[in-house]
Amino acid sequence: MKNSLKPKFDMRFLFSCLFLVSFLNGFSQEETKPKIEPIVKIDSLYREDQFYFSITYNLLTQIPQGLKQNKFSAGLSAGFLRDMPINKKRTFAIAAGLGLSYQNYFQNLTISKTPQGTRAYEVSDYNDITSNKYRQYLVDLPIEFRWRNSTYESYKFWRVYAGVKLSYVIANKSVLDNGEATYSVKNNPDINKFQYGVYLATGYNTWNVYINYGLNTLFKKDLKTTSGQNINVQTLNAGLIFYIL
Structure with missing residues (x-):
């Protein structure tokens, strides 16, 4: 048993x-199974130094009564920005640069000359003029705060750049054709030589939306039309900006 x-x-x-x-x-x-963490590579020398190019549609704001724009008022700018990262991952940075701008405005704020040779400003009716335009050339100093989710291995990323642009007008010209005479004014002393504004550029990879708002007036203060209206116009430029490494 x-x-x-x-x-x-x-x-x-x-x-x-x-x-x-x-x-x-x-x-x-x-219990002993190891946890695999992704390896994040950081290059201590990585920067987003860039050449930039922008094309914009130019608008005038704070306009006197009756002022209108016609045709396409275009703006072009190009320059270089030096990138200075401020955090370890190099996703935040400050950038400063140097560039050139061309701005053109088709509108009916005419500049002619009186018999005494002084400049006369007036908001004219489009039926009374054949063409009227103003253009200026500027040297730009952009200074911006940057955020991007880029790495040194990828050139495709989201970005938000916000900054201040200081500009100096190196040349300007207005041309009025009223059908009877043509008035051309070069390097108008009534234009503010020093102009400044704030801007925002945001987008993905090459394509970025750009907007710049002028904080000071295009013309000097206390300038009036012959009818007594203040000419305190400011500029607004909106379009696209492209960054090239």
């Missing part, structure tokens, strides 16, 4: 030991 029960007891004991060993082995493997 004792001999017949012993094998059954031995088999149960063997199965119990095998089950216990399997359980402990699985438990230990689950």
